Amino acid sequence: MSAVEILQAFAPELVLFLGALVLLALDMAWRRLGEGKEATILSLAVAFVILSLLVLLGFGKASALPIWGMLASDQFAFFFKGLALIGTGLVLLSSYRYLEGHTPYRGEFYAFLLLVTLAIMLVVGAVNLLMLYLAFEFLSLTSYILVGYLREEGKSSEAAIKYFLYGVTASAMMLYGISLLYGVTGTLDLVKIGPALASSGAGSWLAFPAIVLLLAGFGFKIALVPFHQWSPDTYEGAPTPVTAFLSVGPKAAGFAVLARVFITALSRFQPEWVSVLAGISMVTMTLGNLVALRQENIKRMLAYSSIAHAGYILIGLVCLVSGVTSNFTGLNGVLIYLLAYLFTNLGAFAVVIAVERATGSNRIADYAGLVKREPLLAGAMIVFLLSLIGIPGTGGFVGKFFVFGAAIQVQFYVLALVGVINSVISAFYYLNVVRHMFFLRGEEKPIAVEPTLKWVIVASLIAVFVIGLYPHPFISLGTKAVQILGAAF
Numbered sequence: 001m002s003a004v005e006i007l008q009a010f011a012p013e014l015v016l017f018l019g020a021l022v023l024l025a026l027d028m029a030w031r032r033l034g035e036g037k038e039a040t041i042l043s044l045a046v047a048f049v050i051l052s053l054l055v056l057l058g059f060g061k062a063s064a065l066p067i068w069g070m071l072a073s074d075q076f077a078f079f080f081k082g083l084a085l086i087g088t089g090l091v092l093l094s095s096y097r098y099l100e101g102h103t104p105y106r107g108e109f110y111a112f113l114l115l116v117t118l119a120i121m122l123v124v125g126a127v128n129l130l131m132l133y134l135a136f137e138f139l140s141l142t143s144y145i146l147v148g149y150l151r152e153e154g155k156s157s158e159a160a161i162k163y164f165l166y167g168v169t170a171s172a173m174m175l176y177g178i179s180l181l182y183g184v185t186g187t188l189d190l191v192k193i194g195p196a197l198a199s200s201g202a203g204s205w206l207a208f209p210a211i212v213l214l215l216a217g218f219g220f221k222i223a224l225v226p227f228h229q230w231s232p233d234t235y236e237g238a239p240t241p242v243t244a245f246l247s248v249g250p251k252a253a254g255f256a257v258l259a260r261v262f263i264t265a266l267s268r269f270q271p272e273w274v275s276v277l278a279g280i281s282m283v284t285m286t287l288g289n290l291v292a293l294r295q296e297n298i299k300r301m302l303a304y305s306s307i308a309h310a311g312y313i314l315i316g317l318v319c320l321v322s323g324v325t326s327n328f329t330g331l332n333g334v335l336i337y338l339l340a341y342l343f344t345n346l347g348a349f350a351v352v353i354a355v356e357r358a359t360g361s362n363r364i365a366d367y368a369g370l371v372k373r374e375p376l377l378a379g380a381m382i383v384f385l386l387s388l389i390g391i392p393g394t395g396g397f398v399g400k401f402f403v404f405g406a407a408i409q410v411q412f413y414v415l416a417l418v419g420v421i422n423s424v425i426s427a428f429y430y431l432n433v434v435r436h437m438f439f440l441r442g443e444e445k446p447i448a449v450e451p452t453l454k455w456v457i458v459a460s461l462i463a464v465f466v467i468g469l470y471p472h473p474f475i476s477l478g479t480k481a482v483q484i485l486g487a488a489f
Contacts, residue, residue, distance in 0.1 A: 009073035012056040012081060013121050019048030020114040027107030038106055039096070045110040046092050049117070053085040070131040071122070072260075079335060079481035080124035080256045083342060087248050088117040090346045090460065093452040094353055095241040102150050102239070109149060113245070116142040120249055124256040127264070129178045129188040132257060136174070136217065139250060140167050146245070147238040159237025166230040167220060174217025180210040181265070193265040207269045211276065214261065221254030222310045225284040235303035240356055243299055244349035247306045248342045255334055259317055263331075277318045278415055285311025285422045292429045298352055299362050301429060305388060306345070308426060312403060312419055313337050319406035319415075330410075333402030335478035340387070340395030340467050347460025348384040350453055351377050358447040364433055368442030374449060378437045380457045385430040387464050390423050395467030398474070 007014075023041055030037050056078065071077075092113060099106045119139035126132035144167065148160025182188055184206050185196035197207060219227035235243045262273055288308030295301035313334055320330035352362065354377055359366050371378035387396035400423065407416035436442075449457075467474055 009071075012052040012085070013118055015048060015052040015055055016114050016118040016121070019045065019052070020111045020118070022048075023107060023111035023114065027105075027111065030107065038100075041107045041110055042092060042096050045114060046089055048114060049085055049089045049092065053082065053089075056081055056085065070128045071125040072127045073125065075481045075483070076256070076260070077121075077125040079477070080252055081121045083252050083338060084117050084120040084124070084249055087245065087252075087342050087346060088113055090343075090350075090456050091241050091245045093456045094244060094346070094350050095239075096452045097450060098239065098241055098353060098357065099150075103152065105149075109146070112142055112146055112149075116146060116245070116249065120253045123253045124260075126257070127190050127260070129181065129190070129193075129261075132261070133171075133175060133178060136221075136257075137171065139221075139253065140171065143167075143246065143250060146242045147234055149239055149242065153237075155237035156239065157237075159234045163230050163234045166227075170216050170220035170227060173213045177210045177213025177217070180206050180213065190261060190265040194268055197266075198268055207266065208272050211262075211266060211269065211273050215258075215276065215280075218254050218258045218261075219280070221250045222258070222314075223251065223307050224280050224310055224314065225287050225307065228284070228288075228307050231307055232300045232303040235306070236297060236299045236362070240299065240349060240353045240362075243302075244346050244353075247302065247345050247349065248338075251306070251310065252338050252342070255313060255317070255338065259331060259334065262317070263320070274318055277314055278412070281311045281314040281318055282415065282418045283311075284308065284314065285419060289422045289425045289429075292426070295429070296364055297362050298364050298367070298433065301364065301433075302345070302348065302352070305426065305429075308422060309337075309341060309388070311422070312400060313341075315407050315412075315415055315419055316403040319403070319410045319412055329479065329482065330403070330406040331482040332475070332478040333399070333406050335481055336402050336471070336474060337399030339474055339478070340399040340464070343460045343463035343467070344384050344387040344394075344396055347380060347457055347464065348388070350456045350460065351381045351384070354447065354449045354453050354457075357450075359443075364436055366442070367433060367436040368440040369444065370437040370442070370447075372444055373442075374447040376454070376457065377447065377449065380461055381437060382434050383461055383464060385433060387468070389427050389430055393465070393468045395464045395471075398467055398471045402475075 023045060026041060092110060095109065099109060116139060119135060119142055122135035123132070123139055126135050144160055144164045147163050148157050150156035181193055185193050187193060187196055216227060223231040235246065238246065266273060285308045288304045288311060292301050292304035292308065295304060316330045316333035316337065318330070355367065355370070356362055383394065387394035390396045390400040400419070404416050404419055407419065
C-alpha cells in the first residue's frame with residue numbers, strides 16, 4: 001500500500017490521537033476547570049469524535065490487504081470503528097458535569113475517553129496476534145484508569161483494583177494461548193495460522209488449549225461466564241458514564257476480535273469451539289438473568305443484564321459455523337444486535353445518570369414515582385427496557401430475531417429455546433423497574449435534566465425505534481460488513 005493509502009486508512013485513528021493530545025495540553029494549561037472551560041473541552045472532544053467519524057465515512061479506504069501485516073482496513077473493522085465512535089460521542093455528552101463535585105481533574109477524563117476509543121479501533125482491526133495483544137493491553141490500561149478515576153471515592157478505587165486483577169490474569173492466559181499458536185505455527189498472522197496448524201502434527205492437540213486460553217482474554221472483555229466476576233462490582237463502583245461505555249465499547253471490541261480470530265485462524269477446529277461457545281452462551285445468559293432478578297442496585301442489575309446479553313449475542317457466532325447461507329448468517333446477527341444494544345444500553349444509562357445526579361442514589365427503590373418527577377425519563381426508560389426484553393417495534397427485537405433465527409435455521413433448537421426462556425425471565429426484573437416508576441409512590445420533587453443528557457436520551461430513543469421499525473438499512477450494513485469474514489470461513 002502507498003503512503004497515501006495508509007494515511008487514509010489510519011486517518012480516523014490519527015484524528016482521535018491528535019484530539020487526545022490537544023485536550024491533555026489544554027487541561028495542563030488551564031489546570032483547574034471552571035464550568036466554561038469544561039464545556040470547551042467537552043465540545044472539542046465531541047468535535048474530534050465527529051471529525052473522526054466523518055473521516056471514517058468519507059475518506060476511510062477499505063482494503064482487503066492488511067497494513068504492514070498488522071491492521072485490517074476492511075468493512076468489518078469499519079463497522080466496529082463507527083460503532084465505537086458513535087458510542088463515545090453519546091458517552092461524552094452524558095458525562096458533562098457528572099464529575100462535578102467528585103473530582104477537580106475533569107479535563108483528563110475526556111482525553112482518556114478518546115484514547116480508549118482509539119484502543120478499540122486498533123483492536124477491531126488487528127490481524128496479527130502481537131498487534132492484537134498490544135491493542136488489548138492499551139484498551140485495558142485506559143479502561144482501568146477510567147474505572148478508578150474518582151480516586152477519592154472508595155468504591156471507584158475498589159472497582160478499579162478488582163478490574164485490574166481480573167484483567168491481568170485474563171491477559172496472561174490470552175498471551176499464553178498466543179504463545180502456543182506461535183510455537184506450533186511459527187507465525188502471528190491470522191491468515192497464515194490456519195494452514196500452518198493444518199500442516200503441523202502438533203496442531204490438533206494444541207488447538208483446544210489455545211482456544212480456551214484465548215477465550216479467557218476475549219471472554220473477559222465481553223463478560224462471558226466464567227470470566228464475568230469483575231463486571232458487577234466494576235459497573236457499580238465506576239463513574240456511571242464509564243459504566244455505560246464499558247457495557248458497549250469493550251464488549252463490541254471483544255466480539256469483533258473473537259469473530260475475526262476464530263473464523264480466520266481457527267475455522268478448521270469448528271467442532272471444538274462451537275461446542276465450547278454454545279455451552280458458554282447458555283450458561284452466560286442463564287446466570288446473568290437469574291442473578292439480575294435479585295439486584296436492588298440498578299447499575300448492578302444492568303451489569304448482570306449485560307452479561308445475559310453477551311450470551312444472546314454469542315448465539316450468532318455459534319450458529320455461523322454450520323455453513324448455512326441466507327439472511328440469517330449468524331454473524332450479521334451479532335453486528336445488528338450490537339448496533340441496537342449500543343443505543344438501548346447507552347440510553348438506559350443516560351436515564352440512570354440523570355436520576356443519580358438528582359437523588360445521589362442508584363437504588364431501584366428510588367425510581368418510585370419517576371413518571372411524576374420527570375415524564376421524559378420514565379417514558380424513555382420503559383422504551384429502553386422493552387428493547388432489552390426484545391419487544392417488537394424496538395431495536396432489541398431485531399437483534400434477537402436475527403440471532404435466534406440463525407439458531408433455528410441451523411437446527412440449534414435447544415440454544416434458541418434457552419434464549420427465548422431467558423428473554424422471558426429478563427422481563428421480570430426489567431418490568432420491576434417499570435413498576436417502581438409508574439405504580440409506586442415516591443418523592444415528587446421534579447428532576448432537572450442537563451440539556452446534553454436530554455439530547456442523548458432523545459437520540460437513543462429515535463435510534464431504537466428506527467432500527468426496530470425500519471431495520472432494512474441496518475441489516476444490509478451488517479451483512480455487508482461480515483462478507484469478508486464469511487469469505488474467509
